Amino acid sequence: MRPFEYSRANDVPGAVKLLGADPKARFIGGGTNLIDLMKYQVEQPARLVDISRIPLNKIEELPNGGVRIGALARNADMANDPLVRQRFPVLSEALLAGASPQLRNLATAGGNLMQRTRCYYFYDPGFSQCNKRTPGSGCAALDGINRIHAILGASSDCIATNPSDMSVALAALAAVVRVEGPKGAREIPFDNFHRLPGTTPHIDTNLQHGELITSIDLPAVPGSGQNFSYIKVRDRNSYAFALVSAAVVLEVDGNQIKSARVALGGVAHKPWRTAEAEAALAGKPLNERTYSEAAAIALNGAKPFEHNRFKVELAKRTIVRACATAAARGKQA
Amino acid sequence: MESKEVTRRDFVGTAALTGAAALLPAEAEAQKQSTASSHAAPHTTEVTLRINGKEQRLSIEPRVTLLDALRERLQLTGTKKGCDHGQCGACTVVINGRRVNSCLTLAIMHDGEEIGTVEGLAQGENLHPMQTAFIKNDGLQCGYCTPGQICSAVALVEELRKDTVSFVTPDVRKHGPIQITDDEIRERMSGNICRCGAYPNIVAAVRSVYEGSRA
Numbered sequence: 001m002r003p004f005e006y007s008r009a010n011d012v013p014g015a016v017k018l019l020g021a022d023p024k025a026r027f028i029g030g031g032t033n034l035i036d037l038m039k040y041q042v043e044q045p046a047r048l049v050d051i052s053r054i055p056l057n058k059i060e061e062l063p064n065g066g067v068r069i070g071a072l073a074r075n076a077d078m079a080n081d082p083l084v085r086q087r088f089p090v091l092s093e094a095l096l097a098g099a100s101p102q103l104r105n106l107a108t109a110g111g112n113l114m115q116r117t118r119c120y121y122f123y124d125p126g127f128s129q130c131n132k133r134t135p136g137s138g139c140a141a142l143d144g145i146n147r148i149h150a151i152l153g154a155s156s157d158c159i160a161t162n163p164s165d166m167s168v169a170l171a172a173l174a175a176v177v178r179v180e181g182p183k184g185a186r187e188i189p190f191d192n193f194h195r196l197p198g199t200t201p202h203i204d205t206n207l208q209h210g211e212l213i214t215s216i217d218l219p220a221v222p223g224s225g226q227n228f229s230y231i232k233v234r235d236r237n238s239y240a241f242a243l244v245s246a247a248v249v250l251e252v253d254g255n256q257i258k259s260a261r262v263a264l265g266g267v268a269h270k271p272w273r274t275a276e277a278e279a280a281l282a283g284k285p286l287n288e289r290t291y292s293e294a295a296a297i298a299l300n301g302a303k304p305f306e307h308n309r310f311k312v313e314l315a316k317r318t319i320v321r322a323c324a325t326a327a328a329r330g331k332q333a
Numbered sequence: 334m335e336s337k338e339v340t341r342r343d344f345v346g347t348a349a350l351t352g353a354a355a356l357l358p359a360e361a362e363a364q365k366q367s368t369a370s371s372h373a374a375p376h377t378t379e380v381t382l383r384i385n386g387k388e389q390r391l392s393i394e395p396r397v398t399l400l401d402a403l404r405e406r407l408q409l410t411g412t413k414k415g416c417d418h419g420q421c422g423a424c425t426v427v428i429n430g431r432r433v434n435s436c437l438t439l440a441i442m443h444d445g446e447e448i449g450t451v452e453g454l455a456q457g458e459n460l461h462p463m464q465t466a467f468i469k470n471d472g473l474q475c476g477y478c479t480p481g482q483i484c485s486a487v488a489l490v491e492e493l494r495k496d497t498v499s500f501v502t503p504d505v506r507k508h509g510p511i512q513i514t515d516d517e518i519r520e521r522m523s524g525n526i527c528r529c530g531a532y533p534n535i536v537a538a539v540r541s542v543y544e545g546s547r548a
Contacts, residue, residue: 003376006395006441032437035398036418048395050442076431080497085505096500100524101492102485103419105431106438226506238500238523 001038005047011054012180012212018049020182020210027051027212029072029108032099033115041125042116042133052108056214059083065220071110071213075166076101078109088218090228090247094169097232100239110213113167113177113193116204117160117269118241119149131157132201139201147307148243151315152299153268158201159305162194162270163241169230171271172247172263173218181211194270201269222259223251229325231318232265242266244315246322250281257281257290262298262322267315274298281323291323292316342410380444384409385453395441400424402440403450411451411480415526422525425481426450432488434524451480454487462545463487466538474529485525486539490546492521513543 009015019025024046028034037043056070059081067083078084079095099107121127121140129138141149141159149159170190177188194205207213227250234240245265251258260281264272277298284290295316302312377392384407391406400417403409403426412435415423419437426435427449454461463483466472473479493513498505501520511517518536527535 001396003394003396005376006378006439028439028442031439031442032419032434035437035439038396039418048439052442074431076497079505082508085498085508089505092498092505093500096498096502096505100419100422101489101521102422102425102432102434102524103437106433238520 001035002041002044004045006050007047008050009054012056012214015049015051015054015212016181016210018047019212022047023209025049027110029111030074030106031111032103032107033111037116037123040123042123051212057108062217062219067218069109069216069218071108071215073109075099075104075107075109075112078166079104087220087225088169088173089225090172090230090249091166091169091218093228093230094165094245094247097230097242097245098165109166109216112164113170113213113216114205114207115164118163119160120145122160132160132197132204135200135202142305145307146305148241148266149305149308150268151302151304151308151311152264152272153196153270154303155197155199155201157199158197158269160197160201160269161266162268163266164271165230165232165242165245165265167194168245168263168265168271169247170216170218171273172249172261173221174261176217176219177213178215178217179207179211179213181208185214187217191273197269221249221251221261223249225249227252227326227329229322229329231322231325233314233318244311244318246315246318248319248322248326250323250326252286252327255286257284257286260294260323262294262319264298264315264319267302267311272298274300276300277319286327288320288324291320294323295319378441380441382440382443382448383446384448385450386447391440393440395439397440398436399426399438399440399443399448400435403435409450409452412484413477413480415478415481420526421478421481422485423478423481425485425525427484427488430488430491432485432524449484451484454483461487463490463538463542466542467535470534470538470541472531472534472538474531478525478527478529482522482525482527482535485522486535486542489518489521489539490543493543494546513540515540518543 007018026045028048028050029052056072058070060068062068075095079092085092121130122132127140129140131139139158150161175190177193230247232242232245234242242265247263249261260278262277277294280294280297299316304312377394380391382389403412413423415421417436419434424434424436425432429447463486499520501516518539
């Protein structure tokens with residue numbers, strides 16, 4: 001790790017000021033991804049602003065049934081929180097599916113949103129061709145080993161995927177990311193938080209330098225949110241990233257779906273929601289044919305690469321499995 | 334002390350320096366220099382860590398990980414460096430009751446906090462119940478992952494007593510005591526890997542302590 005300056009911020013304005021003063025400064029909350037990247041010299045901040053002691057870790061109710069999660073809430077605490085487990089169980093499941101107990105104890109909500117891709121070519125500076133690390137240098141994954149890479153929304157500049165389980169659930173829940181920066185506070189709808197690679201893969205999110213994530217708001221979902229599932233398909237039973245994952249929340253009325261949320265992980269540069277697939281579920285009966293038709297629509301236009309062709313069919317089946325699991329849940333708690 | 338028992342660590346450390354000086358003068362000189370300068374590194378800060386109940390003051394650079402502070406600065410070598418990237422769990426310690434990977438956090442970030450390492454488990458000659466259980470159930474072979482396994486398991490039992498859920502728990506919406514299946518133990522220990530494959534015995538050790546604590 002290269003040497004760096006270290007400051008500790010005690011409050012949000014102080015944190016914003018410290019970061020704004022230095023274009024090469026980064027916030028550190030849990031550090032479980034940033035320190036890893038610094039050891040590999042993928043990230044080389046000149047200054048770390050430690051925000052871990054700022055009191056932003058509360059999880060509280062919002063009027064209208066939603067929940068506000070402080071950006072410094074640890075992943076383990078979010079997953080075990082009674083409000084989250086009761087009202088947004090898909091988020092609890094997604095969090096528990098990720099990483100390991102030790103990592104979940106340190107990793108923060110805001111940090112989880114900011115984690116970088118695990119593309120092998122990005123993570124190892126020994127590979128010179130990576131447009132995300134070095135704009136204009138090329139993409140080694142395009143004709144390299146691209147088993148864990150994207151099948152949707154990619155570009156010829158970058159085919160990396162977003163690795164976060166939490167973000168897949170937040171996408172399905174239409175969360176809102178609240179931030180504060182030098183120009184004041186703003187709210188970023190979840191779909192606008194992470195970017196597609198396009199011609200600028202070196203920019204992962206729409207957060208501006210100097211902005212600090214202060215909380216994540218979960219608005220109440222239509223229905224009870226109790227017909228949910230998070231299905232994660234991976235090479236190991238635990239402690240592995242998703243090849244493909246799906247978060248599903250169904251609003252169920254008798255034997256019919258009233259409305260649906262479906263988000264896919266492991267397939268794109270950001271969690272992938274398809275309005276057409278969700279619309280294809282609405283008003284339909286709870287059966288496998290319904291789910292399969294929606295899954296086919298969700299994967300419309302998928303463009304796999306040499307080593308990840310399996311992801312197209314796998315993603316469809318994962319959606320079907322997630323819908324069936326969500327349907328079977330019922331209101332029992 | 335007048336007579337000092339020479340430990341293997343002392344012997345190998347001395348032999349390495351002496352041997353290097355005899356065969357490769359230039360390299361040995363450089364090594365000696367770097368050892369000397371590491372104690373006068375620039376931009377060091379005072380950090381106070383409370384380790385196994387004892388206050389330890391260090392003067393270190395911000396980039397020193399908690400793992401390196403424990404092993405290199407405090408000679409608390411029970412905690413192991415397996416991968417140094419948060420992927421094996423051999424570096425697991427307990428901070429304010431939570432198990433964490435000490436390789437992926439900076440010592441300076443934990444200024445003033447309570448840190449428990451494997452060295453703090455036994456009370457004199459009395460082993461911690463988890464240590465006893467690992468021995469009784471033969472939960473180790475080479476022993477390298479073992480301090481991390483034991484620290485992780487001790488924290489796991491506390492998490493279970495607080496009824497925390499895991500990915501394997503059937504319904505996260507339900508509260509109350511968790512049903513401890515082998516799958517639950519494996520999932521909750523999945524952050525600690527063992528190349529020797531002592532897993533079935535580790536699961537048995539954890540189960541025995543949990544059931545003993547609930548009796």
